[in-house]
Amino acid sequence: MNTLDLAPHEFDAHLHFAENDLGPWFGADALVKDADGSRSAEFTHAGEQWVARLSYRDEGGLLPPTGGVTDGGTSVEHETIREFQFKIARHPDEDPVGKQDFTAHMSPRWGGLHAENSDGEVVEIPVPPTLQNDGVDLRIQGSNIEFTRYLDLFQTAARVLGFSARYFQKPEHTSNVMDAEKYARLHRDSSGPVHARDGPIASMAHLLEDDRTGYRKLVQNDNDEHGNNVQGYYHTATLDAERLGEAFPGHQYPKEVKHYYAREAATLDASEALAHPKVGASLQHSLLGREQTVRYENLVALERELDQTVLSVLSDAGLDVSPGDMGRSPYVEMDAYWTPSTSERGPDPIQLDLTRIRQEQESVVVRHLTDGLSPVQWESLSTLVADGGEVSPQDLADANDRHVGSVRRALRSMEELVSRKYGEVGLRSDYVAEMVHDAVQDAREATRTAVETSAKAIEAAERGASDAMAEWVAWCNRHGVDIRNRADALEIDLGEFDGVTWSYNGMPTTVSHRLKTAFEKWEAAGQDPERFRQAVVKFRANGVEGKRRAWKALR
Known part of the structure; x- marks a missing residue:
């Protein structure tokens, strides 16, 4: 089926290139020197205008190789080992917001590379095995660009800046992804079910966790930095791969699932995109094991996991992830970098169990x-x-x-x-x-409750009531169900329920179950079933008062 196409947000990756040894680094040095410190150019990519700039980057303290020759046999005569920065951005005429861009920090790499830190201490720089015989590390950090476009955009920018066309063709297999996020922007009056107390974010954090193992972090902050109350301002559930695997079979990567607003959202009018929240999922690289990494060559698989996570969370919250009419959908259309649309490209959401x-x-x-x-x-x-x-x-x-x-x-x-x-x-x-905590606490009251229940059942029996009526009275006392006879209709107070989920009929499933049991025992006791059906049912679920007619929940 066609599903919602999500927007890319943050991206961070290390791309390793070794096919031309230190050639790209020498090339950058020559180009910047010839241009007196920086070099700029413009280019067209996929019908869009982009600008690129190459310059020196603040020195990182890298030291020349011992004896002036790297372990890979390359002669390096530079006394200062400079690093370089590419700044690549959408042309301001086409991106007035100025947030569709990325930087590419290029550093030379060879086996035995050292650097001197600010304290004067000399430390060895870890170098991946593919760069031990000389190469370059290109760290790309950007936002609001399709993940698979970064390398193409960089290659095009490098050529127009003057680099050889043979450079930066094929990243080494050690290239890896540090961060990646996909999102959808929802209307603020539609996103409540996502960050609700019994919504998918909170439920994932509470359920998908062994009590003593794994990683789980839940954040529920409804106040912005200025103290303004913004419901759902920053709600996140961060889970390791094992925990996520319980809800998303086959997923390999730890993630953070989040519902969040921009800092200035409280002061903005609803006509502005930033007044509305994002629902996203991002890679949590820090939760990978010491020997684990997310290979750049697996970027498509990672993106599919992120897409599926967001779509599944939206779907679980009752939001349509295959809207036919975008004008009536819960998604914001004025986002600067995302226009809601559907296609067959995205994965089908997983029904979160x-x-x-x-x-x-x-x-x-x-x-x-x-x-x-x-x-x-x-x-x-x-x-x-x-x-x-x-x-x-x-x-x-x-x-x-x-x-x-x-x-x-x-x-x-x-x-x-x-x-x-x-x-x-x-x-x-x-x-x-x-649940066990509640049961342990309830157990301390069990004897008193049992005595009271038995006494009331005996009292009912002594009044000549049937065994079924005695059972009805005992059941009500045991579960704290209060029945009041009103002139217009029966009133049934089912009591309090915590940690509940809501069903199709507008009542929590556990509340509906208790009401149906009450009806069965009421009928068995010979009472008027129609009077029960017309009763007003009251309950408190997750601290929220609820009231419905019994027949609506029993149908």
């Missing part, structure tokens, strides 16, 4: 609690909930005056709730931890 993951974790907790836990299991769970550090089976045993063997047996029987490795124990996920 965050609800499935949440329900699976709920069922695991409920099953264990329903089946009954031994005292040792309860004690272990209580300790894990209360202790945020590293906990071993021996720690659990010591904390609760138990034999460590008993604790290990208890943990083995709860492997769906807890994870165990390397002598450490943790709850399976942040969401499981929340």
